Amino acid sequence: MKDLQLVGGDLLSSGRGFALVDGGDYIRQRVACALSEPYGSDPYNPAWGSALTGYLGAPQNAGTQALVASEAQRVLNALVASQQLMLKAAAMTNTRSQLNSADVIAAVNSVTAGQGGRPDEVQVTVTLTTMGGQQVTASRTVSA
Numbered sequence: 056m057k058d059l060q061l062v063g064g065d066l067l068s069s070g071r072g073f074a075l076v077d078g079g080d081y082i083r084q085r086v087a088c089a090l091s092e093p094y095g096s097d098p099y100n101p102a103w104g105s106a107l108t109g110y111l112g113a114p115q116n117a118g119t120q121a122l123v124a125s126e127a128q129r130v131l132n133a134l135v136a137s138q139q140l141m142l143k144a145a146a147m148t149n150t151r152s153q154l155n156s157a158d159v160i161a162a163v164n165s166v167t168a169g170q171g172g173r174p175d176e177v178q179v180t181v182t183l184t185t186m187g188g189q190q191v192t193a194s195r196t197v198s199a
């Protein structure tokens with residue numbers, strides 16, 4: 056699936072239009088957006104986003120890191136479920152899916168969390184495998 060490329064939250068221009076991403080870059084961007092968007096902020100998809108901002112500014116310890124990793128895993132599970140629904144809908148309507156094998160998360164290999172560079176930051180790194188067999192690492196720093 057092709058998506059508009061974001062850099063620092065802004066669309067990246069390319070020629071007369073906007074730059075696009077797909078494959079591993081699409082997945083990295085999608086994961087980063089899901090982790091940084093506040094949970095419930097999308098009125099059309101109230102289960103979209105994460106609650107990671109709730110951990111910002113609080114004392115960071117091993118328990119906090121486990122909670123952050125757990126929230127990141129929940130967000131990834133929701134993203135995988137969303138992709139699976141898109142694939143099923145295409146199969147049921149006998150139409151071509153917008154997603155190709157390089158765009159679909161097949162497995163979440165690891166989720167690690169820790170304090171970012173400042174006390175009000177949380178760093179999340181995930182390693183995924185696509186249905187096409189590509190290893191993708193996505194990292195996101197969530198800050199206030």
